[in-house]
Amino acid sequence: MSTQSLIPQPKQNPAPPESQREQEVIAELRQLLLGTERAQAARLRPHLERINPHELGRVLPTAIRLRNDETSSSDQQLADALMPTVASALKVAVKRDPQSVADAIFPVMGPAIRQAVWHQFSQLVQQLDKKLQHGLSWQGLKWRIEAWQTKKSFAEIVLYHTLLYRVEHVYLIHRETGLLLEHAARGEVSESDAEIESGMLTAFKTGIQDLAHDLYKNEADASKSVMRVGELEFWFAQGPQVVLACVLRGAPPEEFYTGVMAPTIETIQRDYSAEIDEFEGDPAPFGPTRPLLEACLQESQREADSQGFRVSPYLLVPVAVIIIALAVWAFLTIRDNRRWREYLGRLEAEPGIVITETGARDGRYYVAGLRDPLAESPEAILARTSALAPDDVTGRWQPYQALDAEIVGKRVREILRPPDSVKLSLSDGALTASGSAPQAWIEQARRIAGIAPGVNSFREQGLIDEEILNIKAKMEAEVPRFIVGTARFAPGQDEKRRQLLDDVKRLFDLADRNRVAVRMEVTGHTDDTGAVEFNDRLSRERAEMVRALFIASGIDASRLTAIGVGSRQPVRADPQTNETEGAEMNRSVTFHISVDAGSQSGRQ
Template sequence: MSQIEGPDDSQQDAIETQTNSSEGIEQDSKDMQRVRDLLLGNNRDVVTSPVKQDARSIVSEVFSEALFDRQKKDGSVDQVILPLVENSVENSINNHREQFVGYLYPLVGSLVRKSVTAFISEFLEKTNELIENSFTIKGLKWRYRAWRAGVSFSEYAASQTFQFRVKQVLLIHRKTGLLLKSVAQDHQLNDNADLVSSMLGAINDFVSDSFTSDSKDEEQNLGVVKTDNFTLLIKQGPYALLVAAVNGNESPHFNEQLQTTLEQIHRLYLNELVEFDGDDVPFDSCEKPLRDCLINELKPELETKQKQPWIAIILAFAGIVALLYYLVLWWQNESLVSEIKKASPPAGVIIRTIEQDGVNGLSLEALRDPQSTPIEEWLQQFKIGERTTQIKQELYLSAAPQMIQLRVESALSSFSGINTSWNGQVLSLSGLVTVTEYNDLQRRIEAIPGFKESFTLNMRNVSVKGEQTVNVTTQQQQLYQNALAEVQQIQFDFPVATTVLDRTQIEKVQNLADKIKELMLLAEINQYTMGVIVIGTADSVGASGTNTELSQARAEHVKSLLVEKEVASNEIMAVGIGKVELAQVATTARKVLINVVYHQNTLGHTEREGN
């Protein structure tokens, strides 16, 4: 009977290993499932919360590198950040404009000052050159020769002044012929720099292709281009050309400087020249070495001898003398105008305006009475001399007493038998005339404007020829009576219970004062002694004592106003009579009345007359 044997030890180990492997895979699957549940399941906050807490520190460690890598990959960082920065700057400027002005002011101010300084320096340099060579004998010769040569004066002057002058320097890319950088003495030359560089590149290529040596397989290039007015010096380099436009005969030292500058540019900008793709921005910084090649070298005789622009000096001196002469004339004329303004014009002349008319003239506007002194005659006292005087005058009748007296003298000139005598405001006439002349004389004098208002006529000593006689005394007395009636007709009304006149009544005071003065003059002519009584009244309303006080106060008030108008106070008496007991005016008698008392001495006794 056979015996069944079990598995050996090796088989048993294999079976155990397989069993353990299956169990490990199953365990890994369970662990992976747990990770998925932690990251994506409902309990994922257990893992994400600690990450969120440290997110700022984690991102900050790789933020810059991440931006750099993404920008290098597709350039999307600029596309995202640029609009944000632009909007931020725009909002900041709109909201904080004053702060941005403060930030930019030092920078902009410095740039403006540098620009203005450069412009002024260039302007002064050109102006100085033109002045030195324009107003001299040599300068005039140069102008003639420039005209004959058909060139501008500035170009001809530069050719005669400088041994050589570099007007423009161009840096050109050799392979493409494109302009890399250009500098010039005159900024307008830079406008055509691109065209010049293209043409030079084409010519250089033509020479290189057409004139290559057969024996020596060497490339031929342009070195110098000469014209009647300038020379182009071309320095060749592996990747660039340096071209200088020169007036005059350049020195060997300048050729060396051009070559050195070209070598320096190749050394500093080799990568940019090799990888040039049409963008000339990298070559903006080479302006300094190029501008160092803009050299002006004077001729030897001009370096040792400085020209003197005698014609300019003479013209400047003559201009200064003329200006001083003009200022002296103006000052003298201004002083004369001030002197005339301070002086009092003659009677009957009113100066409205007086001012200078140019450097040596006067312009005057005035009003003049026909009887007054002519303005031209009055101005001669100020030593006007040969000055041009324009006088615009208008005639008028002056109310000045001197002018009225002159009109009276003119009116009396046709009466040969009449003598005049002025005593203050009284005109006394004497002489022998006919009746017709007497009436005509009186009519003419009284018709003179302003005479009645300012003067009184006394014709008591005028005798009349012929059978008919004129009682002059009677006429003078009649004038006095007429004036007396006018004075006594004036009354002043007062409001109820007041002692002060209102505005409309005060205006009548001046008229009363003038008539009283005229009456006093007539009284003197007629040999009267007179006095004025100012009588105050009151209505019947109120107590008798109160009315008496009111009437007295009213009379005193009118008297004080007359005294203010220069009527002698010792010839005025104020009296208050209280209420007026007349039924017709009992309620309206609030007045001040004027009465005059006078008397006349005749033949040694006194005749008294009252009114």
């Protein structure tokens, strides 16, 4: 009986034959009506009893694809479910065969690293830019003043002005007890503080919701509530059993609730429903929600960074400063180098200085060379001719004897120490002396002039013993006077006569010794009384008398001449002023001495 197992059999009181007959009819009817379907059902049963892996494998991709197509992208259930498996599969793959994993991800590594580096770099630039913007701009200054006035830190003020919003605390709270399940915060918050805050927030929220409900008959869905106090906002996302509370600054957009808070609370409510149901005060099972809460710690700046790489004018300021600094530096360097070259040029031109090395050492200019001690000091030249600072220049000089005409001249002067009346000149190593000097000096010069380095010869050109000129001057000032109408010395001039003789002897003696040609002319004078012829003769007699006196004392007669000029060239042209004195002075002789040193050379 194929149908027997499918027909319910009465268990008690065996049915009467009538009833059994009825049952058979019903069974037959059933067979007629449902026969095909029942056969199908029998065929399907084994498939339903055990899931065929082949079948599943065939439909799984389609099923996943269909699910992805049908559900909205915000539904993360499948991804959430697969995540742990995929993660551990990846771990195992890396462990077992790192090479093939490396090969697989190699093509994306380069672009990823490039992107990361670029991202970091542009972030850095943006940060720098922002810092400068806040630091240098008028707005930045205003904010600094504001910070000073409000006694807040500058960073807080900047944050306040540039922040769109920033989530600072996220609490996961057990709705019924107000106990803290888990929390995340920027910075350090102690556990007990978080607990208190969580309780206080629940109390707040319950109180306000009750108020809204009782006083204002607000029956709306209270899954989302927002409270605002000053800069702070408290956002609540309420699940059936847990509450997500975010404490934040600024004003986040609605998307923060719909896109962040709501999905988070949904996920937690869904994934931890068992733990929530069993919650007896132990928060440990909610530890794994922390990453979800941390994901809520979002912040958004007022200035969107989506503009990508962008350089504001504020970034140009330091660049400009650097360029200007470089320009100034270049200008100063070029100027100093030019000054340095000019200075070196001057040193090179300077007699007695020879440059052997130049350069820069320890950030200073450096010059080394030879310097004659008689040359001007390089330091003095620097101070006199250059704007370079003495500290910028180091000099190293070795002493030597220069043969430059100027230095040789200096050196000769240094050695000979000529009196002012002597003029020394040097030409091609030939030293010429002219003028007058004491005999001792002249003799010393003749001896040592040739020793001086750079001097080949010593010439005297009209160099005259000073004493000759002294005697000449002295004698030419003498006016020996005569008795009226005679060629006899007026009385009282004996001493003068002796002196004249001494002088004239010494003069010619010196002239002989120095090989100087000296000639003397004795001129006789008369007063203007008496006849001209008489006076002429008388004047000549007076001159001749003196000449004869000199000859008598041993002077060569050829060097002496005597002339008379009568009263035509009076010694005193205006005797009227003092007649006696003037007339007396005109009865006299005068001396004219010519000295010709000629040119002589003395060689060593």
